[in-house]
Amino acid sequence: MIKIKIADNYFKRLIGLMFKRDINYGLLIVLKYGSSIHTCFMLFTIDVYFLDENKIVFDKVTLKPWKYYKASKKARYVLEVKENSIDLNIGDRLDF
Template sequence: MIYNNEQINIKITYANNFYKRFKGLMLKKDFDDGLLFTNLKDSSIHTFFMRFEIDVYFLNEKKYIFEKTSLKPWKFYKPKKQAKYILETRKNKLKLKIGDRLDFI
């Protein structure tokens, strides 16, 4: 992943179909990398059946972060506007902020 022209070594798993988006991180025992949701019809997310806290980054079509939240298990969140991409990581895994631009390689 590229963050503001700096490479960050993190394995990104793509949730780019219905099944992968539906399953997400539910029931996983551990998670150290990133999960990128694409082909979204809705940007709302939940942490039902999850075992750990996550950071969630909402990106626009140019891959700029426009909203960020942290969620504990069994929570629901809907961003203020529709996202093109959603990146989920373990809480405090990355130090990204609103306005940062990402690219995935």
Template structure:
């Protein structure tokens, strides 16, 4: 699957995985060696994340039901707890630096297909 920012046309990921079961959400990116450029993980349902048992930083987008960005965390370091976003229905985890590189902002809308 591919993720595009509808607000500016920037591609955020072209190889998106989904964690939509209890065990997939529980594992997330834990114990993975990296999150390569072009890859991402969509976790749903989800309102907050952590980066325990990870060895690299990530960017995090908190998404509403209609994929509006309602929160973001840039370059979340390992062993960190992310913010809780009440309006979030899912979370998109991306390689660190992707938010800045694509000029993604709160209020932007994404498309996932």
């Protein structure tokens, strides 16, 4: 289990994990538009899990700082965590 912070408004989604030196939690981003993310201004590598409206993981990627990624389909949620901090697989369902 991992502590989760929720980014459910414009400002929280805008800032995300930028400028953080390290984290011991996951950031759950509630999306309104699109399914792309970037790691500009990030200081460490993250694992990113894209979830559908049923909270099922359908895409997973590891991103170093200053990268861009667009999911294979529209996501409702994005979970960002420090690289290798949790073990989720495509098809897993989250409960939050």
